[in-house]
Amino acid sequence: MKKKIGITGQKGFVGSHLYNTLGLYPDQYERIGFHRDYFENPEKLDDFVKQCDVIVHLAAMNRHESQEFIYETNVNLAQKLADSVERTGSKAHVLFSSSSQEERxxxxxxxxxxxxxxxxRAAAKNGGIFTGLIISNVFGPFGKPGYNSFIATFCHKLTHGEQPVIDMDGEVKLIYVGDLVEEIMTKIRQGKTEQEFVVPFRTSAKVSEVLEKLENYKNLYFENGEIPVLETAFDYQLFNTFRSYFDIKQHYPVKFTQHKDPRGAFVEVIRLGIGGQCSFSTTVPGITRGNHFHTRKIERFAVIKGKALIQLRKIGTDEVLDFYLDGNEPSYVDMPVWYTHNIKNIGEEDLYTIFWINEPYNPQDADTYFETV
Structure with missing residues (x-):
């Protein structure tokens, strides 16, 4: 049977990643929708709790000018959910997102x-399962600058004409949001009580080291379209995080530099610090390719002949971004993670496209999920 899972804070940073990842496994999980106003309506909150086999409590306040307000808000949210669990007699598996700052x-x-x-205590009173997750600093795509992490702030500033400033250059323990989501899903599958589980961090780095990497990504990739050297899992995660802060509508399509002489034109499609797979396609008029998304892969569509419409839509949103490319002025669009995308021949001749992706296709681990733009 499918597990029915509800997430308080499902539209927040970690919540949206967990919600979207659960959606990749429709045969295993059913997502129960949650709205913030449920906390102000006991009847709606009770209805939500009654439907859930699993409740992941992520709703919380991280930053505010008043520390007292943060304290009161977070304790009240937990208490309201606990009261609902007790009122309904729920035996749902409750997972709570806590912080490594607990002892500070x-x-x-x-x-x-x-x-x-x-x-x-509420879960124990009803004979339910409880997992308390102690989590280090989380980073990843779509985090809120100035709120979720210093990495989100640095990425946003570097891609929007500002220079980040380091307030304190300490060593920071980090976990990528995708790795955290996998930890949460593992605990859901195990289904056992753990009052205090310290989620292992994946990387420890100085703030200045992180900024140095991000500045390198800006210089090579943001400004010149070159894929930088990416040697570790952290490098890939940080690079995909950085890419998510582009103003996509303003950045793409990027025109190639053409070197022309009497023989014709030469265009460098991509300069790489890593390997990958490069492919070529022709598409007849009126045909659309794609309608899928990736959660980790880096991909470039380069139109070199014909006319194309490339469309992107962020998973969980409705806005469709349209980019028109013409082989007379060769250009490219890179695909951000968690954006479903396609390419359509809108011209009257065959469309010639070069595709590059950083991983050769592996049918056992394709990281390719089909969803119409």
């Missing part, structure tokens, strides 16, 4: 620790 002398950390204890 600040009200945010205190609010997370108390929230974990409140929900742990």
């Amino acid at each position: 002398d600040n009200l945010y950390g205190k609010s997370k620790k108390e929230g974990r204890e409140i929900l742990g």
Whole structure:
């Protein structure tokens, strides 16, 4: 049977990634929708709780000018959910997202620790399962600048004409949002009580080291279209995070530099610091290719002959971005992670396209999910 999973804070940074990832497994999980106003309506909150086999409590406040307000908000959210669990007699598996700041002398950390204890008691009272997750600094695509992580702030500034400033160059323990989602899903599958599970961080780096990498991505990729050297899993994760902060409508399509002489024209399609797979296609008029998305792959569509419409849509949103490319002025569009995309021949002649992707196709691990733009 499918597990029915509800996520408080499903539209937030971690919540949206978890919600979208669960959607990749429709035969295993059914997502129960949650809205923030449920916390203000006990009847709606109870209805939500009753439907769930699993509740992942992510709704929380991370930053505010008043530390007292953060504390009160987070404790109240946990208490309201706990009250609903008790009122309904729910035996749902409750997972709570806490922070490595629990033991620090600040009200945010205190609010997370108390929230974990409140929900742990409520689950135990009903004979349910509870998992308290202690999480380090999370980063990844679509995090909110100035709120979710310093990496989100740095990426946004570097892609919007600003220079990041380091306030304190300390060593930071980091986990990529995709890795955190996998940890959460593992705990859901295991289904056992753990009052305090410390989620292993994946990378430890100084803030200045992270900024140096991001500045390199800006110089090579953002400004010149060159794929930088990416040696570790962290490099790939950081690069895909950086790419998610582009103003896509303004950045694409990027025109190639043409070198012309009496023989014709020469165009460099891509300069690489990594390998990958390069392919070529022709598409007859009126035909559309694609309508799929990737969660980790880096991909470039380069139109060299004919006329094309490339469309992108971020998963979980309705806005479709249209890019018109013409082989008379060869250009490219790179595909951000979690954006479904396609390419259509809108001309009257065959469309010639060069595709590059950083991983050769592997049918056992394709990272290709079909969804119409």
